[in-house]
Amino acid sequence: MIAHIKHIKTSGTIVRSSPFLIRRLLRAMNFRRARTVVQFGVGTGCITRALLGKMRPDARLISLELNPVFVGECREEIHDPRLTLRQACAGSLPALVEELGLGRIDYIVSSLPLAIMDHELVERIIAASDDLLAPDGLFLQYQYSLSQRAMLERRFSDVRVGFTLANIPPAFVYECTPAISAAGGL
Ligand SMILES: C[S@@+](CC[C@H](N)C(=O)[O-])C[C@H]1O[C@@H](n2cnc3c(N)ncnc32)[C@H](O)[C@@H]1O
Known part of the structure; x- marks a missing residue:
C-alpha cells in the first residue's frame, strides 16, 4: 500500500483490485486451454495469484511490472515455477x-x-499485444473510465465492455479480440 502511494504516478490507483473485479476481469478466460498468459502491471500481485490459482500445471505466466518495489514484494511472496516475473515495461x-x-x-x-x-x-503496447495474441486469444484490461475505449476499438477487431460496481472505484472491463482473428488467422 505504501508503495502504491509513493508511486501513484505509475500505479494509477492506491487500492488493490477487489476479488469481484478480478473474477470479472478473468471471466472470459478458458483456463483449460491457456498455455501462455502475459500480465501487465503486477501491483500487489493479487491478479498474479488468481491467475496462477486457475492456470494449468503446464501453463506459463509472464508478468511485467515497472515498479521495483512491487517486483521485490512479489518475488518474496509468490513462489511458482510457472511464473516469470520481470521488472520491465509492458x-x-x-x-x-x-x-x-x-x-x-x-x-x-x-x-x-x-x-x-x-x-x-x-x-x-496495444499494437504489440494485438500482433502477438493467438487468433482465439484475448486482451483483457480494466479501467475506471471509458477514456481508452475508442483507442482499443481502433486496434482490436472486437471490444466487449463490462462493468463492476464491486470495486473501489467501480471499474470497466474490456475484452478485446485481436484483429488477426478477423483476418482468418493470417
Ligand atoms: C493499477 S496498478 C495494478 C494494481 C493491481 N491490479 C493490484 O490489484 O495490485 C498498475 C500497475 O501497473 C504498473 N505499471 C505502470 N506502467 C507500467 C508499464 N509501462 N509497464 C509495466 N507495468 C506498469 C504500475 O507500477 C502498477 O503496479
Whole structure:
C-alpha cells in the first residue's frame, strides 16, 4: 500500500483490485486451454495469484511490472515455477517474446493505468499485444473510465465492455479480440 502511494504516478490507483473485479476481469478466460498468459502491471500481485490459482500445471505466466518495489514484494511472496516475473515495461513484450521463445500468447491481462500513461507508449503496447495474441486469444484490461475505449476499438477487431460496481472505484472491463482473428488467422 505504501508503495502504491509513493508511486501513484505509475500505479494509477492506491487500492488493490477487489476479488469481484478480478473474477470479472478473468471471466472470459478458458483456463483449460491457456498455455501462455502475459500480465501487465503486477501491483500487489493479487491478479498474479488468481491467475496462477486457475492456470494449468503446464501453463506459463509472464508478468511485467515497472515498479521495483512491487517486483521485490512479489518475488518474496509468490513462489511458482510457472511464473516469470520481470521488472520491465509492458512495451518490452516483443523483445521478451523473442528472448523466451514464446509462441502465440493466449491471453494478455492488463492492469496498466492507460489513462495516465504516455499516449505513444500505450499505442505501442496495444499494437504489440494485438500482433502477438493467438487468433482465439484475448486482451483483457480494466479501467475506471471509458477514456481508452475508442483507442482499443481502433486496434482490436472486437471490444466487449463490462462493468463492476464491486470495486473501489467501480471499474470497466474490456475484452478485446485481436484483429488477426478477423483476418482468418493470417
Ligand atoms: C493499477 S496498478 C495494478 C494494481 C493491481 N491490479 C493490484 O490489484 O495490485 C498498475 C500497475 O501497473 C504498473 N505499471 C505502470 N506502467 C507500467 C508499464 N509501462 N509497464 C509495466 N507495468 C506498469 C504500475 O507500477 C502498477 O503496479
